[in-house]
Amino acid sequence: MKHGSTPSNHESLIMRDLFNSIDEIDELLQKSRKVRLHADEVQVNLTGGTTMMSIVAQRIYERVRNDQRLCQRFVLIDKQLSEEQKRKLWIEADIHWLDKASDQGENND
Numbered sequence: 857m858k859h860g861s862t863p864s865n866h867e868s869l870i871m872r873d874l875f876n877s878i879d880e881i882d883e884l885l886q887k888s889r890k891v892r893l894h895a896d897e898v899q900v901n902l903t904g905g906t907t908m909m910s911i912v913a914q915r916i917y918e919r920v921r922n923d924q925r926l927c928q929r930f931v932l933i934d935k936q937l938s939e940e941q942k943r944k945l946w947i948e949a950d951i952h953w954l955d956k957a958s959d960q961g962e963n964n965d
Contacts, residue, residue, distance in 0.1 A: 867891040874906045881912060888916050897926040902954070904932075929954040 869884050871877050892898060898920045900913050913929075920927035932949035934941055 869912070871909065871912065873908075875908055877908050877912070881915060884912055885915060885919055888919070892916070892920050892923055892925060895920075895925060897928070900927065900929045902929055902931050903949075927955070 867888065869887055871880055871884065873880065898916075900917045900920075902910060902913055905913075917927055917929050930951055930953050933952055934947065934949045936944065936947065
């Protein structure tokens with residue numbers, strides 16, 4: 857979770873079970889609460905990871921919106937072919953914003 861205007865303003869949440877952590881979701885949401893409530897803006901990266909990680913990220917996004925805070929989801933697009941991705945693991949990817957920057961709590965559909 858990134859918050860604020862500088863890259864150093866972020867909060868990492870650690871999941872004990874990356875594949876089946878349904879029981880951890882409430883704990884992770886609680887851990888993210890302080891950042892969610894004090895941030896001017898929260899940016900949620902939905903790129904990669906396991907299905908469970910995506911579920912947690914989406915739930916954080918929903919909580920931020922329920923808290924009437926500005927929040928945007930994004931994904932990073934790596935246009936390399938699969939084989940090239942294996943050789944070049946770290947490249948600058950294209951960012952694609954899923955939500956427009958808008959008023960707090962506004963529906964982005």
